[in-house]
Amino acid sequence: xxxxxxxxxxxxxxxxxxxxxxxxxxxxxxxxxxxxxxxxxxxxxxxxxxxxxxxxxxxxxxxxxxxxxxxxxxxxxxxxxxxxxxxxxxxxxxxxxxxxxxxxxxxxxxxxxxxxxxxxxxxxxxxxxxxxxxxxxxxxxxxxxxxxxxxxxxxxxxxxxxxxxxxxxxxxxxxxxxxxxxxxxxxxxxxxxxxxxxxxxxxxxxxx
Numbered sequence: 001x002x003x004x005x006x007x008x009x010x011x012x013x014x015x016x017x018x019x020x021x022x023x024x025x026x027x028x029x030x031x032x033x034x035x036x037x038x039x040x041x042x043x044x045x046x047x048x049x050x051x052x053x054x055x056x057x058x059x060x061x062x063x064x065x066x067x068x069x070x071x072x073x074x075x076x077x078x079x080x081x082x083x084x085x086x087x088x089x090x091x092x093x094x095x096x097x098x099x100x101x102x103x104x105x106x107x108x109x110x111x112x113x114x115x116x117x118x119x120x121x122x123x124x125x126x127x128x129x130x131x132x133x134x135x136x137x138x139x140x141x142x143x144x145x146x147x148x149x150x151x152x153x154x155x156x157x158x159x160x161x162x163x164x165x166x167x168x169x170x171x172x173x174x175x176x177x178x179x180x181x182x183x184x185x186x187x188x189x190x191x192x193x194x195x196x197x198x199x200x201x202x203x204x205x206x207x208x
Contacts, residue, residue, distance in 0.1 A: 006102065008109050011055045011067065016045070019057060019067050024195060026092035032208035033200035036183050037090040039191045044069060047180040051086070054114055058093075058106045066093040066102055068110045070122070071180070075144055077173035086114060087178060088124045107134050111161070120167035123160045123175050136161045143172035 011019060020038040027035035044050050049071040058066035068091040075083040091110075093103045111134065114122065123139055139160035145151055146158045158175070162168055 006058055006060045006065070006105065008056055008058055008106070010053070011057050015057060015064065016042075018064055021195060022064060022067060022094060023090050023092055024192075024198075026095055027090065028198055029201045029203055030206070032206050033202050034188075034192070034198070036185075036188050037092075038195075039183055039188045040181055041067075041069065041090055042191065043180050043183065044071060047071065047178070049073060049178045049180060051114075051117075053117065054086075054110060056106070056110050056113070058102065060097075060102075065097055066106045067091065068106055070110070070114060070119075071178050073123075073176055073178050075123075075168075075171060075173045075175050077171050079173075081171075083120075083168070083171055083173065085121045085123055085175070086119050087181075088122050089126075103130070104134060107131070111135075111163070115163040118164075120164045121160060121162045123158070125157045126159050128156065128159060131159050131161075134161070139175065142168045144168065145172075145174050147174050147176050 020042055023041055024035060024038040027037040029035070045055070051070045051072060054070040056068050057064050068088065070086045070088050073085060073087050075085055077083050091107065093106065111122065123144065126136070128136065128138065136159040138156060139146070139158045140155055142160050144160060146155050149155060160168070
């Protein structure tokens with residue numbers, strides 16, 4: 001892989017189904033039997049929280065190999081303020097190109113663009129072993145708690161990166177996931193019928 005091996009651009013309407021299928025392939029049977037991420041993306045594009053300027057795809061040899069998106073949300077601060085932040089994802093790379101560095105390139109590019117737009121911080125659920133290489137750390141280190149979870153629970157999945165230095169200084173509070181990320185399994189099933197059949201499997205390590 002080299003810098004001339006791939007390009008980034010914003011997603012277009014004619015890309016939608018191809019990108020949804022890419023997301024489906026990338027997440028299928030990873031966190032649960034089947035997946036919901038392609039349906040979440042489908043809904044996100046029409047949600048008021050969606051940041052259209054930060055809807056990116058990555059191409060290699062004219063083929064879409066990766067994508068990332070962002071949505072606006074808030075931290076309900078303990079002092080009564082609502083602190084505007086971003087959340088991120090789904091983000092993925094084509095399964096056959098994972099662990100080759102493309103994911104980090106996509107992540108770093110999209111985070112750079114979010115920072116250039118003036119957003120202060122990104123919070124989301126992810127693996128620190130991967131995202132830590134791009135400047136993310138545990139949200140608890142900023143005093144930010146994940147909603148609907150006890151304060152003493154394991155929240156090591158909940159990550160944060162400031163895009164503006166000290167943006168979260170003196171901020172403690174509860175992060176709110178945008179409602180669009182919560183989907184009904186029946187609606188997912190109906191949406192998924194329009195895609196090629198794939199077998200759902202219950203595998204070790206799945207979260208749901």
